[in-house]
Amino acid sequence: MRKPRLVVVGNGMAGIRTLEELLKLAPGMYDITVFGAEPHRNYNRILLSPVLAGEQDFDDIVLNPLSWYADNGIALHLGKEVVRIDRAQRKVVAADGTGAEYDRLLLATGSLPFILPVPGKDLKGVIGYRDIHDTRTMIEAARVKKHAVVIGGGLLGLEAANGLKLRGMQVTVVHLAGWLLEQQLDPVAGALLEKSLAGRGLEFRLNTSTTEIVGKDAGEVAAVRFSDGAEIPAELVVMAAGIRPNIALAQAAGIHCDRGVVVNDTLQAYDPRVYAVGECASHRGVAYGLVAPLFEQARICADHLATWGIGIYRGSAVSTKLKVTGANHSRIKSSVGRSAQTLLMPGTTLIREWDERQHRVTVTPDGLYELNGQVFKSLSAAARHITGTQWNGPKFFGLRDGKAGGQ
């Protein structure tokens, strides 16, 4: 009897994590085909920043070598972007005409960088920060060019700025808000972070909006102009002003989308043969932009693809941290004593199994940590309360070793 066919669109973190989970639950259940628009093996996207900063090489961040696909009988189409889903024929078609029929289709197309709709956005040297190609472009630009402007003072923008600075560029970060990381930090902590990064040579223009990117004759970027009329030189402009779920393919196929591909608690889309995971998916109105939720989604989705049918995805608590090494972030405390190195948003819940019990710590609005009605000043204090021994709090809750959303 022929095996059911599973086609995965997107060779990124969510799609391949789902396959890894599926292969654990039901090895050999499907004939699997993967399409990846990028020409690379599956890699750890969050480690692009250490690569840009010169701390790691591209080879270090590969998650699955080509042998992994071959060993698991997966047909891999690299450098092939799927441009059409024919739901009636149950078939996907790539730009070069390569097709694959499916019984189950998994959409894992991620996000696209949001490119500000300003004049000059299409000039050569204006890029987003999303993939190996963007990272290589930045590394190459840093070899031969001097001035970089990063638009966006969020996590991604600061990581890009830090990497470009370490590679010798003169970098200005332009940010609409009045302080850096305004979604994670209060103004006091944001100002201290700015001071710390300025000490490393980064320049900042806060409360500033970009009105135009100015080009030279050859169509290359030359400067960035702001709402106050000021202009600064720029031979490289990195847009790090947000992301948008990559859903054009699903929309064109008539699959219901809002911000992302709308999925239920089993990660199943409007068409029951279609599933979606990762940044392209919208679950209970939320499209996540971090890696921890997609790992949870992958587990549940695999459970259903394996026809176990018992997993329920209820949404994820999220936290992240700034991957700028070397800066002394332990000195950056907000007015309530929250370290800027572990940027936990109020409302974030961290869950830790210990002694066969589940312990839930929630970040309070004033940046403290609530555990069973008791409030602790630090994660270490909460960990000590749970275990009765001394712990590094962030490590205990998986924020420093790649688990539980701490990447």
Ligand SMILES: Cc1cc2nc3c(=O)[nH]c(=O)nc-3n(C[C@H](O)[C@H](O)[C@H](O)COP(=O)(O)OP(=O)(O)OC[C@H]3O[C@@H](n4cnc5c(N)ncnc54)[C@H](O)[C@@H]3O)c2cc1C
């Ligand atoms: C520089 C950087 C640093 C980050 N740092 C952190 C961090 O510290 N912590 C954190 O939690 N998150 C971080 N993130 C976010 C994290 O990387 C994403 O949440 C995660 O990669 C999303 O996984 P995904 O599979 O949904 O999308 P992706 O990993 O983007 O994978 C989607 C893949 O699908 C491919 N694709 C799209 N359309 C098609 C098509 N039609 N046909 C074929 N292939 C297609 C894309 O080319 C891409 O390879 C970072 C992201 C970046 C860019």
